[in-house]
Amino acid sequence: MAKKRTKSKSTSSKKGFSFKPSKQNKIIFGSLLIVLSIALFFSFMSFYFTWQEDQSLLSQFGDRNAQASNLLNKFGAAVSHFFMYKGFGLASFAFPLLLAVTGLYLFLGLNGKGLMSKWIWGLIGVIWISVALGFFATEQPLLGGLIGYEMNDFLQDYAGKIGVFLLLIFVLMVILVRLFNFSPEGLGNFLRSQRNQFKSDLKKEKDTPLDEKPSDSDESSIELSMETDTPVAVDTYTHKNDIPPLKSEAGLDVNLPEDDEPTLDLKVEEVTQEKEESEVKAAKLVKDFGEFDPKLELGNYKFPPLDLLDSHGASKGITINQEELEENKNRIVSTLKNYKIGIAQIKATIGPTVTLYEIVPEAGVRISKIKNLEDDIALSLAALGIRIIAPIPGKGTIGIEVPNKNATVVSMRSVIASNKFQKAEMELPVAFGKTISNETFVVDLSKMPHLLMAGATGQGKSVGLNAVITSLLYKKHPAEVKFVLVDPKKVELTLYNKIERHFLAKLPDSEEAIITDNTKVINTLNSLCIEMDNRYELLKLAMVRNIKEYNAKFKERKLNPNDGHKFLPYIVLVIDEFADLIMTAGKEVETPIARLAQLARAIGIHLIIATQRPSVNVITGIIKANFPARIAFRVTSKIDSRTILDAQGADQLIGRGDMLFTQGNDVTRLQCAFVDTPEVGKITEYIGSQRAYPEAHLLPEYIGEDSGTGIDYDISDRDAMFREAAEVIVTAQQGSASLIQRKLKLGYNRAGRIIDQLEAAGIVGPFEGSKARQVLVPDIYALDQLLQNETK
Numbered sequence: 092m093a094k095k096r097t098k099s100k101s102t103s104s105k106k107g108f109s110f111k112p113s114k115q116n117k118i119i120f121g122s123l124l125i126v127l128s129i130a131l132f133f134s135f136m137s138f139y140f141t142w143q144e145d146q147s148l149l150s151q152f153g154d155r156n157a158q159a160s161n162l163l164n165k166f167g168a169a170v171s172h173f174f175m176y177k178g179f180g181l182a183s184f185a186f187p188l189l190l191a192v193t194g195l196y197l198f199l200g201l202n203g204k205g206l207m208s209k210w211i212w213g214l215i216g217v218i219w220i221s222v223a224l225g226f227f228a229t230e231q232p233l234l235g236g237l238i239g240y241e242m243n244d245f246l247q248d249y250a251g252k253i254g255v256f257l258l259l260i261f262v263l264m265v266i267l268v269r270l271f272n273f274s275p276e277g278l279g280n281f282l283r284s285q286r287n288q289f290k291s292d293l294k295k296e297k298d299t300p301l302d303e304k305p306s307d308s309d310e311s312s313i314e315l316s317m318e319t320d321t322p323v324a325v326d327t328y329t330h331k332n333d334i335p336p337l338k339s340e341a342g343l344d345v346n347l348p349e350d351d352e353p354t355l356d357l358k359v360e361e362v363t364q365e366k367e368e369s370e371v372k373a374a375k376l377v378k379d380f381g382e383f384d385p386k387l388e389l390g391n392y393k394f395p396p397l398d399l400l401d402s403h404g405a406s407k408g409i410t411i412n413q414e415e416l417e418e419n420k421n422r423i424v425s426t427l428k429n430y431k432i433g434i435a436q437i438k439a440t441i442g443p444t445v446t447l448y449e450i451v452p453e454a455g456v457r458i459s460k461i462k463n464l465e466d467d468i469a470l471s472l473a474a475l476g477i478r479i480i481a482p483i484p485g486k487g488t489i490g491i492e493v494p495n496k497n498a499t500v501v502s503m504r505s506v507i508a509s510n511k512f513q514k515a516e517m518e519l520p521v522a523f524g525k526t527i528s529n530e531t532f533v534v535d536l537s538k539m540p541h542l543l544m545a546g547a548t549g550q551g552k553s554v555g556l557n558a559v560i561t562s563l564l565y566k567k568h569p570a571e572v573k574f575v576l577v578d579p580k581k582v583e584l585t586l587y588n589k590i591e592r593h594f595l596a597k598l599p600d601s602e603e604a605i606i607t608d609n610t611k612v613i614n615t616l617n618s619l620c621i622e623m624d625n626r627y628e629l630l631k632l633a634m635v636r637n638i639k640e641y642n643a644k645f646k647e648r649k650l651n652p653n654d655g656h657k658f659l660p661y662i663v664l665v666i667d668e669f670a671d672l673i674m675t676a677g678k679e680v681e682t683p684i685a686r687l688a689q690l691a692r693a694i695g696i697h698l699i700i701a702t703q704r705p706s707v708n709v710i711t712g713i714i715k716a717n718f719p720a721r722i723a724f725r726v727t728s729k730i731d732s733r734t735i736l737d738a739q740g741a742d743q744l745i746g747r748g749d750m751l752f753t754q755g756n757d758v759t760r761l762q763c764a765f766v767d768t769p770e771v772g773k774i775t776e777y778i779g780s781q782r783a784y785p786e787a788h789l790l791p792e793y794i795g796e797d798s799g800t801g802i803d804y805d806i807s808d809r810d811a812m813f814r815e816a817a818e819v820i821v822t823a824q825q826g827s828a829s830l831i832q833r834k835l836k837l838g839y840n841r842a843g844r845i846i847d848q849l850e851a852a853g854i855v856g857p858f859e860g861s862k863a864r865q866v867l868v869p870d871i872y873a874l875d876q877l878l879q880n881e882t883k
C-alpha cells in the first residue's frame with residue numbers, strides 16, 4: 092500500500108512542476124528555493140536603503156575587498172540591482188514570494204499542478220504593477236524599475252497617456268475576472284457586506300476606547316495591495332481590530348461568489364458532522380445505559396391479573412337449543428315460501444346473542460325482493476330485532492339474524508384471555524367483544540383513530556366505555572397511556588379516581604382528575620389543543636411523522652431531553668355524555684373537538700365520545716366527518732341509526748351490549764364484552780394500591796376567557812390582531828373567543844387574550860358561563876369612534 096502511494100505521488104508530481112522525481116531531491120531543491128527566496132527578500136528590502144551607496148560597487152563584483160552595504164553584500168546588491176533597478180522595481184518582491192511557494196510545494200511533496208498558473212499570473216501581475224508604478228510614480232522611477240519605466244515610455248509614444256491608462260485598466264480587469272472571478276454583482280455584494288461590517292465596527296468602536304485601535308496591520312496591507320490591488324478591501328481591513336484571520340482573508344478576497352461557497356460548504360459539513368456526532372453520542376448512551384425505558388420510574392408496576400374479572404357464567408360456552416334452531420329454520424323457509432322465494436340452501440352460525448341464518452336463494456330470485464320484504468318477514472317470524480343482510484358483503488348469500496332465546500354474556504375475562512388480544516401487536520388494542528361467529532374482535536384505537544359511540548339509554552354504552560378502558564389497562568403500562576375522563580353524569584367514571592396518579596391526566600390547577608363540570612371541559616379541550624400543538628412542534632424538531640417514530644427515536648436516545656424532548660404517552664379522551672356537553676357549551680366544545688379529531692391522530696391523542704341522543708344537533712356534520720369509527724348500540728328509530736351509522740340496522744338490535752361497529756365501510760355486528768362495575772372497582776383498586784407517580788399527568792395550562800376579567804390592559808400591549816378581532820366581534824355581534832379563532836385562524840390562548848383585551852376596552856361584556864359575551868358596541872362606526880377616543 093505504502094509503496095503504491097509513493098509511486099502514485101511521484102507520477103503525479105511528474106505531471107506537475109517537478110524536475111527530479113525522487114523525494115530527497117525534491118526536499119533539497121525545495122529548501123534551496125526557500126533559502127533563495129529569503130535571501131532575495133532581504134536583498135530587495137535593504138536595496139531600497141543602500142542602492143545608491145552600492146551602485147559604484149556593481150562593477151567590482153569580483154573584487155574581494157570591496158564591501159557592499161546591502162544586507163547580503165555584493166550578491167544582494169547585484170541581484171537587487173538586476174531585479175529592482177533594471178527589472179520590475181517594487182513588483183520584484185513577487186519573485187521571492189513565487190520562489191518560496193514553489194520551494195514549499197517541493198519541500199512538502201505537494202502536487203504541483205497549480206504552480207504553473209501561479210507563475211504565469213505572477214509574471215503578468217509583476218509586469219502590470221511595474222508598468223502601473225512607472226505610469227503613476229513618474230517622480231520615483233525606482234518603484235517601477237527600468238522595465239516599467241521603459242515599457243511605459245514605449246507605450247505612451249504610441250498610445251499616449253490616456254491610452255496607457257485605459258490599457259492598464261483593461262489588463263487589471265482581465266486579471267480580476269480571470270484570477271478572482273470578479274463580477275459586478277459580486278462587487279455589489281462585497282461592498283454591501285463591507286458597508287455592514289463597517290457599520291457594526293463603528294458601533295463597536297464607540298464602545299471601545301480609541302487608543303485600542305490596532306496599528307500593526309501595515310504589513311498585511313502592503314502585501315495585500317500587491318496581490319489584490321483593491322483599495323476598498325485594504326481600507327476596510329485597516330479598520331478592523333478584532334476580526335479573526337480567516338475572516339479577514341475572506342473579506343479581502345474580491346471574489347465574492349467564491350467567498351460564499353466555502354461558508355456554505357462549511358455549514359453543510361457542520362450539519363452532517365453534528366448529525367453524525369449526535370448519532371455516535373446516542374449509540375454510546377444506548378451502549379452505556381441501554382435504551383431509554385419509560386416504564387423504569389414505575390419499574391415494579393404489575394399489570395392487573397385476569398382473576399379480577401368475572402366470567403359471568405360464560406365458561407359454559409354458548410348453549411343453543413337444537414329445537415330452537417330447527418324451529419327458526421322452518422319458519423324462515425315457510426315464510427319465504429309465502430312470498431314465493433325458494434331456498435336452495437340454509438346454514439346457521441350461532442353467535443353469543445344472535446344466530447345468523449345464511450340463505451342461498453334459488454336461481455332467479457332477486458335480492459331486492461327479499462330486502463323489500465324485510466319487515467313482513469320479520470313480522471312473520473315474530474321475533475324481536477331481526478336483521479336482514481341482503482346480500483352478505485363478499486358472499487352471494489342472504490343473512491337473517493335471529494336473536495337467541497337465551498343470550499350468552501360475553502365476559503370481559505374471556506376476551507382479555509383470548510389469544511387474539513394477548514398476542515395483539517397494536518399500539519392501543521381494544522377488545523370490544525365477539526362477532527356473530529363467536530370470534531374475539533380486537534381493534535387498534537390508534538388506527539381508528541377516534542370513536543363515536545351512541546345508543547339509547549340502558550343499551551350498554553357505559554359498559555362499552557368500560558370495556559375500552561379495561562382493555563387498555565390490561566395491556567398498557569401507566570407510562571404509555573393517559574386518560575382524560577369527562578363524566579357529566581358524575582357517576583359513571585368515578586371509579587377511575589383511584590388510578591389518578593397512574594393513568595389519568597388533568598389540568599394543573601384542578602383538584603379532581605375526572606371532569607364533571609362543563610366549563611372545565613372547555614378548558615381541558617383547549618388545553619389538549621395546546622398539548623397537540625406542542626407535540627407537533629416536538630415532532631417537527633425530531634423530524635419524524637408520528638408519535639410512534641418519535642417515541643422510538645427517544646428510546647434510542649437520539650433526542651436530547653435538554654431540548655424539551657420527552658417520552659410522549661398516548662392520551663385517550665373519554666367523554667361519557669356528549670349530548671349534555673354540546674347542549675350547554677355548543678360551539679365552544681365542538682370547535683376544539685373537531686380540531687383535535689382532525690389533527691390529533693399523528694401525535695397520539697384519541698377521542699372516544701359517547702352519547703345517548705344521537706340527533707343531528709349533537710352528532711353534527713363536522714363531528715361525524717372526523718369520526719370514521721362508530722359504534723351504535725340499540726337506538727329507538729331508524730333516523731337515529733342513520734345519524735350514527737349512515738345506515739339502518741341499529742334500531743333492530745336487541746340491546747344489552749348488542750352493537751354495530753363500522754370503521755368506514757362494512758358494518759359488523761358484535762356482542763360487547765361485559766364488564767361490571769365491581770370488576771372495574773377491583774381493577775382500579777389493584778392498580779391504585781401500587782406505587783404511583785407523584786401526581787396525575789399534567790396537561791398544559793390553558794388561560795380561559797374568564798381569567799382575565801377586570802384586568803386593565805395597556806393599549807400598547809394589545810395584540811396585533813386586536814383591531815381585526817374587534818371588527819369581527821362587532822360585525823357578528825357575538826362575543827366569543829371561538830369566533831375569533833375561526834375567523835382569524837388564531838390559537839386558543841391568543842384568542843382568549845384578545846377577548847380579555849376587548850373586555851378591558853369595553854367592547855365586550857364580562858364572561859357569562861357557556862353563553863357568548865355581550866357585545867357593547869353596536870356597529871363598526873361606534874367601534875372606530877371608541878378606538879379613536881382612546882388614543883386622544
Ligand SMILES: Nc1ncnc2c1ncn2[C@@H]1O[C@H](COP(=O)(O)OP(=O)(O)OP(=O)(O)O)[C@@H](O)[C@H]1O
Pocket residue numbers: 500501546547548549550551552553554555703747748749762763764765766
Ligand atoms: N355487553 C353487555 N352484556 C350484557 N349485559 C349488558 C351489556 N351491556 C350492558 N348490559 C346491561 O345493560 C345495563 C345498562 O348498561 P349501561 O349502563 O352500559 O347502559 P348505558 O347505555 O350506559 O345507559 P345510560 O345511558 O343510561 O348510562 C347494564 O347494567 C347491564 O345489565
